[in-house]
Amino acid sequence: MSNITAAMVKELREKSGAGMMDCKKALAETNGDMEAAIDWLRAKGIAKADKKSGRTAAEGLIGVATAGHKAVLVEVNSETDFVARNDAFQDIVRGIAEVALDTDGTVEAISAATYPATGKSVADSVKDAIATIGENMALRRSAMLEVEHGVVATYIHNAAGEGIGKLGVLVALKSVGDKAVLSSIGRQVAMHVAATAPLAVRAEDVDQAAADRERAIFIEQARESGKPEAIIEKMVEGRMRKFFEEVALLSQAFVINPDLTVAAALKEAEKEAGAAIEVTGIARLLLGEGVEKEESDFAAEVAAAAKG
Structure with missing residues (x-):
């Protein structure tokens, strides 16, 4: 042990x-x-x-940029929120997002792309900014969605300025319908994604490993009841159906109108758009998600500084 x-x-x-x-x-x-x-x-x-x-501790900003039927999110981290409020840092985040639109959307491709303001790569430009601003920073994550026909709606929560904030969402809607209607319902769905953090668009798209993990937990919980295996299996299946309803976007209750599922809300929007609407992808970046920040003992730091 x-x-x-x-x-x-x-x-x-x-x-x-x-x-x-x-x-x-x-x-x-x-x-x-x-x-x-x-x-x-x-x-x-x-x-x-x-x-x-749910513990998100890294500082920095999420940036969003759009062009035509394409949109991208980037997460650029800094050490402190003070630097995240710095105009120079915010300009860098916006600039990196714009550069990302001309790449395949991966961190590697964005890092290697040329940053127009410096003529250097994004990676080297970030290094130069570290020396100027005096604090470590890094391009950590990115996400890109594109549709041939339709819109990629965007939403920034806790915005710190134009196109930058603490949480960014993309929702790709495939449709030949009215663009204004698509943009409106797309933004509403993006706000919904920001609030609910679905794991996938549809139940069948949920990561199998995540589903298997939930099933194993439900089985263990059901066995605690001491019921026969046949009953346990039915209990587990019921809980799995509820799990998929809760984590798949289209089956979730729409936060804008909880009387409808997201799928039903899109069906309603189709009437106004004049064409079918299909959600082909979602992306959600929450600043610092999955990163733990070391907590400092301020009193100990002061004491250490006092000792010289």
């Missing part, structure tokens, strides 16, 4: 929201595997599914 340290227990407690003793037991039961321990806690009904993914 792995040695379960106090630091491990503390980390699991922060990620899961469970009590210290429960966290210690979970780590012991899973031989110190943090992910498995979270699943163990969830199976016991002690931790929620989204707790560990």
Whole structure:
């Protein structure tokens, strides 16, 4: 068995929201595997599914740019929110997003592309900006969507300025319908995606590994009831149907009008647009998602500075 340290227990407690003793037991039961321990806690009904993914600590900005039937999101991180409010940094984020439109949308391609303001690559331009601004920064993630006919709607939440903010969303709508209608319903769906963070457009598009993980947890939870396997299987299938309804965009209750699903809202929009509307893709970048920022002990820093 792995040695379960106090630091491990503390980390699991922060990620899961469970009590210290429960966290210690979970780590012991899973031989110190943090992910498995979270699943163990969830199976016991002690931790929620989204707790560990909700901690977003990195600073910086999400930038968005559009051109024709294409749109892109980029995440550029900085060390502090103070720098994220700096005009020079904000201009860099906007500039990188614009450059990204002429690439395949991957971080590698964007980094290698020429940044017009400097004539150098984006990667080298960021390095120069680090020296000028005096703080580390990096292009961390990107996403691009494109349609041949239709629109790619965009939405920036917690906007810090034109085309930049803390959360960015793209929604690709394939349609030959009225562009104004498509843009309107597209923006509403993008706002919905910002609020609900669906895992996929349709149930069948949900990552199989994610679905298998949920099924395993539901099976464990159902077995706690002591019911026969045949009953357990029906319970699990019911919970999986609900899971897919909750995480697939089209089956979710539309936040703009909860009486409709997103699919139903799009059907209503088709009447006004004069043509069928198909969601071909979604992208959602939340600043710092999946990044843990080290917490500093300010008192200790002051004491260390005082010692010279």
